[in-house]
Amino acid sequence: MRKLSKLVLAASVALGVATMGMSAAAHAEALVRIASPYPATTLDPSRSAAAGNIETFGQLYARVLHRNTETGELEPGLAEKWELSDDRLTYTLHLREAKFSDGSPITADDVVFSFERVRSDPQSALPSTFGAVESFTVTDPKTVVVKLKNPLVSQLGQFEMWNAGIVSKTDVEKRGEQAFADVPVTSGPYAVKEWKPGEKLVLAPNANYWRTGYPKLDATVELVEVAEPETAAAMLKSGEVDVMREVEWSQAADLAATEGLDMRMEDSHVIYTILLNNSRAPFSDMKARQAAAYALDKKAITGIVTTGLANPANTVLPSGLDYHDKDYAAFAPDMEKAKQLITESGMAGKEVKIPVTAGQATQQIALFMQAQLEAIGLKPVIVNVDVATWWSDTATAAYDATPTWWTNELTDPDTAVRWAICGACDSHAFNTFYNNDRVNKLTEEGSRETDEVKRAEIYREIARIATDEVAQIPLFDAPFAVAYSTRLKNLKLTPAMQWTLEDMTIEE
Known part of the structure; x- marks a missing residue:
């Protein structure tokens, strides 16, 4: 995941x-x-x-x-x-x-x-x-x-x-x-x-x-x-490889139009998200996290980054998981509300360290973050890092916000909640250090509940709490973009x- x-x-x-x-x-x-x-x-x-x-x-x-x-x-x-x-x-x-x-x-x-x-x-x-x-x-x-x-x-x-x-x-x-x-x-x-x-x-x-x-x-x-998507696409077109994993969104139309290739958007449980470090300012303050959620226009980000091939996410849990609440109303873009919350939080002027790895999607998202967080009074700083440094920075809470993705191998939401939201579980809520006692308690209840109706409500409550408190800022649910030789x-x-x-x- x-x-x-x-x-x-x-x-x-x-x-x-x-x-x-x-x-x-x-x-x-x-x-x-x-x-x-x-x-x-x-x-x-x-x-x-x-x-x-x-x-x-x-x-x-x-x-x-x-x-x-x-x-x-x-x-x-x-x-x-x-x-x-x-x-x-x-x-x-x-x-x-x-x-x-x-x-x-x-x-x-x-x-x-x-x-x-x-x-x-x-x-x-x-x-x-x-x-x-x-x-x-x-x-x-x-x-x-x-x-x-x-x-x-x-x-x-x-x-x-x-x-x-x-x-x-x-x-x-x-x-x-x-x-x-x-x-x-x-x-x-x-x-x-x-x-x-x-x-x-x-x-x-x-x-x-x-x-x-x-x-x-x-x-x-x-x-x-093959690290470079341009190189992989050229190898695929020439027949040097038969499959290209992780097609860039901007490459999909060209590969779909290439004879002998099958360009697919395959089902996944991938969600692109922005991790926020809950353990230090500015995002230790919930109002500052909510301000960031109001500032980031996920529909616009999704449309531009994925060329319309993905769907905006409405909760912190991927939409392909069991019990997903598709009708839940997520944060709608509201710059005035975001500015008001930053002022109330006392975090205006705070620096926001944004470590970013190579990759078209994460680089584009980081630029959106920089522009929109700056517009509400924060001071975002993009730091380009390799993957090992990214993991080290996030695991040790040496960052403020970062774009990334994660997935859940099962449709059952238990492992997703334990990985990305539960503060008392494995990974410090995917290195956000978000920790809500009610969510932790519900995590255990959900894992044991056999009644489907009750279980659905438990996971919907978990998603609502974590989304409202901005454990992460969900951006879009992404399919696997894979191109195959026919x-x-x-x-x-x-x-x-x-x-x-x-x-x-x-x-x-």
């Missing part, structure tokens, strides 16, 4: 076909290349929430449940069946016969080991995936019992999260975590053929994947890091930022 990180590793790593447990036939007869500005910086599924890594984890690691990419429903994965106790506190997972890419069996020990790395390891990027879990227990080589501290309605979905992929306990312990992270034994549809950090990750079909007949296409897949069939990027590569075929 997260923004990208570009901590580029120095070394290049490769894995032989024999190590991957692949036959000679797995040397692909076809090649598919995907260009993305989001790099893979680690192949360890528990260690990063960066966009490029999330996309990669879905290809390398199978989960105990599998999401049907057509219906969105959860289906058996490595667990061929499961039961939930009457008190909703105990899940029993029954594993199928399955193997890792090196041919070793996937056992309950591997599942518990993988889950514990997410839940309790200090290096875990998102421990809240299993935050409600009291214990994981192996009862036999193919059975895992998961006991919860309290009922969690979204728990089944959490078993399918990107960081819940199953890794080999034996491999990690034998070779060490760094060696594993560089050249992993995998459980998903693909294994690593070659990795050149900062350049490309090359995948080949995993002959031991549990889904018989998948991947459908015997092809090598290259995930190519020769590729059954390939898409899902709202969970997962490529459907195992379903892909090629039309010659």
Whole structure:
């Protein structure tokens, strides 16, 4: 659910076909290349929430449940069946016969080991995936019992999260975590053929994947890091790559008109937003935050930045999530109201540090921010930073406001609230340091409530409170802009930022 990180590793790593447990036939007869500005910086599924890594984890690691990419429903994965106790506190997972890419069996020990790395390891990027879990227990080589501290309605979905992929306990312990992270034994549809950090990750079909007949296409897949959208578009047009991830809004019309290309606006749970640092002036004052919300004309920003391809957001939660209140009235542009609130807040004349990363959308939004915040009496200063500095600045509260985006892999809003709004949860409300006791209490109530009507009202109240108090300034709900070669069939990027590569075929 997260923004990208570009901590580029120095070394290049490769894995032989024999190590991957692949036959000679797995040397692909076809090649598919995907260009993305989001790099893979680690192949360890528990260690990063960066966009490029999330996309990669879905290809390398199978989960105990599998999401049907057509219906969105959860289906058996490595667990061929499961039961939930009457008190909703105990899940029993029954594993199928399955193997890792090196041919070793996937056992309950591997599942518990993988889950514990997410839940309790200090290096875990998102421990809240299993935050409600009291214990994981192996009862036999193919059975895992998961006991919860309290009922969690979204728990089944959490078993399918990107960081819940199953890794080999034996491999990690034998070779060490760094060696594993560089050249992993995998459980998903693909294994690593070659990795050149900062350049490309090359995948080949995993002959031991549990889904018989998948991947459908015997092809090598290259995930190519291309930072500049102009370069990626030129490579796509020339046939040097087959897919372009993160098409700039201004490029969409041209690519849509190019023969042999399929330009799509795919469903996502992405929301572009402005983070406000609630922990220091000026935005520690609610009136100053509300002034900023009145000053920023999100409809105008959306229209210009996205060329009309996205929709203005009306709450701090993405519109694609369950229980979204589409009728809620958001802040309408009102410069006079904004000036009045700044005066009342006593924050007029305060400097606003705005760190901004490269990228057409964030750069454009920052310029809007600068102009409109200056017009109400603040002193905005744009500071161009790299992604690592952006993360450092926001995590340590060394900023005042910044444009960014985030997403939620599930349609259930629980994880979104815990990531972006709940001050008592994982990420300091996505580094805004917003903290409302009522929201924190509702977060826990919403996660346990099974009545759909009551649950809907809880999440609508959370969204109303956080929007009114300006935990963030929501700007627009954005689809994934992806361009494909028309020769590729059954390939898409899902709202969970997962490529459907195992379903892909090629039309010659």
